[in-house]
Amino acid sequence: ADDVILAIGQENAFPWIERDLGIEFDKWDVPVIDPRTFQSTRPGVYFGGDAAFGPKNIIWAVEHGHQAAISIHRHCERQPVSERLPPGMNLHSRKMGMHEWSYANDYSPVERRLMPHVSLKERFKKLNIEVELGFTAEQVEQEVQRCLNCDVQTVFIAKLCIECDACLDICPVDCLTITANGPEAELRARLKAPARNLAQPLYVSAALPQTGRVMVKDEDLCVHCGLCAERCPTAAWDMQKSQLHWPHAEDEARALEARKT
Ligand code: SF4
Ligand code: SF4
Structure with a gap:
């Protein structure tokens, strides 16, 4: 960037920006910003932090900076700023032994x-x-210890399941059911513990090899204790840490370089 203007304050005030530069302002007199690219209505001029969308915390301001940096890099490389790398996700098993996990999996009711x-x-x-x-x-x-380990996911491989019901028996919160598939509203009502929170999608597996029924999980109840994975004789369940990778300017730069070669 040619210029980065650092501002600390409690209100947006841009009287110093001439209004004939092509930067549009909304009814609150704050710049109109694309929420994905952080570009103003004048290409090549970016805003972030409180100056972009009003008061938020510093974590958002840092992320705005990262996103604007991607746009600036693409702008300098004469690439469309609205095209960017998608976020990536990775899963790794936390299993260390028959009954051992590399995370504290005991559920604490404290x-x-x-x-x-x-x-x-x-x-x-x-x-x-x-x-x-x-x-x-x-x-x-x-x-x-009260942490619910939301980053450690239950991962299910339907083709390994022999429908022994061991995971259903041991789950302390009854969030697993093996049943015939059906319309969602009806399926929700006939789970071991009815899934009433419609905002939480149900996990429904592929058809199980033995009977064609499905494994259904209500994520709303799961405490990520890993007992299903410990008990399963065929390792159909596993506890895997999910890592979300949100691309930054250096990743964009690497991707653009790789495309050039
Ligand atoms: S991790 Fe624990 S709570 Fe979640 S499905 Fe498995 S046994 Fe049930
Ligand atoms: S314990 Fe494993 S094999 Fe048995 S029903 Fe559960 S997932 Fe299937």
């Missing part, structure tokens, strides 16, 4: 612990003290 605070009396006496006291090392240890 309730979320409240953060201890300095008393109101103290806070009024001293207005500049840290209010949250934090947890002790032991409390932190317990708190992290």
Whole structure:
């Protein structure tokens, strides 16, 4: 980029941008930005962070910067900025032994612990003290065990399943059912635990080799304990860590270079 303008503040204010440059502003007097490319209505001029879409947190601002960097790189290479690499996803098994996983898979039913605070009396006496006291090392240890390991997915290979029902029996939350396939509304109602949250799609496997029925999983209930995968005699279930790769400018640069050679 030729110029990067760093701004810190609480409100968008762009009186210093001439209105005849081809940069359109909306009714709030903030620039009109493409939410994917972060390009303004003037090609080659980009906005990110609060300047683009109003107040958000710093994590969003960093991501806006990454996306704008991709656009800037493509713009400099005279490539269409709206075309970019798709995100990638990778899955790796977490299995380390018959009953061993490389993640803490024990489900902890412990309730979320409240953060201890300095008393109101103290806070009024001293207005500049840290209010949250934090947890002790032991409390932190317990708190992290509450993680549901949402990044570790249950992966099912239908052709390996011998329909022994062992995974159904051991699942502590009854989120697995082997049944005949059917229309979604009716299928949801006849699962071991009816799946009432319509916003959560059901996992429905391919037809199982023995009977043609399907394995259905309600992800809403799963606590990612891995017991189904430990119990399965044929390794039809596995616990696999998913990693999402969101391309950045260096990946775009590499891809563009590779296309040139
Ligand atoms: S990971 Fe645990 S909760 Fe999820 S389907 Fe398997 S046994 Fe059930
Ligand atoms: S334990 Fe394995 S083989 Fe048995 S029903 Fe479950 S997935 Fe199929």
